[in-house]
Amino acid sequence: MNTESTKRSNAVDLARCIALFAIILGHLSSPDVNRVVYPFSVPVFYLITGWFFREEVHPAQLIRKKARTLLLPYVITALALTAVTVFVQKYIRMSSGREALVQTMLAALYGSGSDVNSPVSVRAIGAIWFLLASFWGQLMLSLLFWFPFRGKNTLSSGLFSPVLLRPAIVVLLLQLSVVSARHFWLPFSIQAGGPALFYMYTGWMVRKLYDALNTPSGSEAAKTIPAGSACEIASASSASVTVSASSASKTVSAGSASETVSASSASEIVSAGSACETVSASSTSIKGTAGKETMDTLSGACRISLTETGIGGSGNNASGTRQRLIREAAFALFVLSCFVYYRFTQTFSSFWLVRCNTGHGMEDIMGSLCASYVIFYALYAVCRYLPALCAPLCFLGRNSLLMLCVHAIEQSVMTWEPLKTATHRIGLSPSFDVTIVFLGKSLLVCAGTLLLIRVRKYFHRKLLTKQ
DSSP: OOHHHHHHHHHHHHHHHHHHHHHHHHTTOOHHHHHHHTTTHHHHHHHHHHHTOOTTSOHHHHHHHHIIIIIHHHHHHHHHHHHHHHHIIIIISOSOHHHHHHHHHHHHHHTOSSOBOSSSOBOOOOTTHHHHHHHHHHHHHHHHHHTTTSSTTOOOSGGGOHHHHHHHHHHHHHHHHHHHHTTOOOGGGTTTHHHHHHHHHHHHHHHHHHHHHTSOOHHHHTTOOOTTOOOOOOOTTTOEEEEETTTTEEEEEETTEEEEEETTTTEEEEEETTEEEEEEOTTOOOOOOTTTOOHHHHHHHHHHHHHHHTTTTHHHHHHHHHHHHHHHHHHHHHHHHHHHHHHHHHSOOOOBGGGTBOTTTHHHHHHHHHHHHHHHHHHHHHHHHOHHHHHHHHHHHHTHHHHHHHHHHHHHHOOOHHHHHHHHHHTOOHHHHHHHHHHHHHHHHHHHHHHHHHHHHHHHHHHHHHO
16 A cells, blocks of 8 residues: 555544544533534544445445444444443442333334434434444445436436436435424434435545546546656667567567567557556657667667657646645635634534434535544644554544444443532532543543454454364
8 A cells, every 4th residue: 555545544544533532522411512523523434434435336235244334233232232231220220120121122222312202202322323324324325326327227318317316316315304303203213314325425426526636637647657667678688679570560578678669550568567658659660670670779769759758757747736736725625614614613503413403404514514624634634744643543443333332332321420520529610520521431432442352353363263
């Protein structure tokens, strides 16, 4: 993996870690904190999922994969949460264990991230609602690419073009989820899949745009030699030149480098290692016989062809100019997003995706996209200039799903009220209470995650040993 790809990968892992800690902060019920972390904590995960989404995967294949990576962790966490809750209620808080068992099982079966009053009354299951919403969002996104835009009867022009229909359907499903959530809440967080679909589709579009901007066009590709490729002219001592009168072509081979010069098409194909460069020179013709041809003539022809096609010259300049423009536009968008994010925090009323609450509607949704972009851009810069600092956080980011499950259990069974009471008696400010509780929750979640990672590795080694 090259350095640029490594930085992007580390930035994604770091974004997962920061977003997970932002979710923990958001569960502290502090209005001043919520207006800062709610705009990006959950959208960051959805956007990353959309970035890596592969539209060519069949929905049936996606269901099988996500059942293993999302639904199975949900079931395991729900069972663990039920067992821990019953134990705490019966043996620590000395209350009814049967009542806790029934309530927790109903919450797990309904799968809502918040308490439900309509159509039935069910308590919240906690943070793992995100797993269900992510499953529905990815399933709807997959169906969006496979139906009705696949097959012979696909309408692909005018108003029925997928370019117009897909975003329209995404926005329609988002609006349907938001409106219906005001009146009733369906099981398994189905409606939460509407906002998830919107952010995932946005992440997918951003990835496609990124690939298009970083892919050279046909004219520029012919003028650019990729990094690590080489055009080598074999030495006269080890080179062999073969001339065929019928095809008027010459083949020169030396070590791993080979060059084929065709007089009829006046083109040269230069291959060195894994690089393959095709050079066209319409005005260049190399003539000669096997006894009179020298490597100087071949080298001169190669230099003329490279000069005429612009390889190593203006092509690199054009590519460098485009990269500078992309970086400048990215920074300008970052500055603009900072202003929008700040404005969002000042006008924040509510933005609670667990119940499809989008605050002021599309205005706040756009603000959340800007907030997420600010986080991505800033963390990419951190990974670029402070890689050593990012290593432990990136490790946690790669295990963010496990951290979320541990946090769901911690959130349900742990109480931090005694700690808050103690800080109040000392006379500390409320903001200090939030800091202390956040540190306690974070340390507990990280410790539980590391413990589960060690347990998983232990059983994995045991399984390999038996095999």
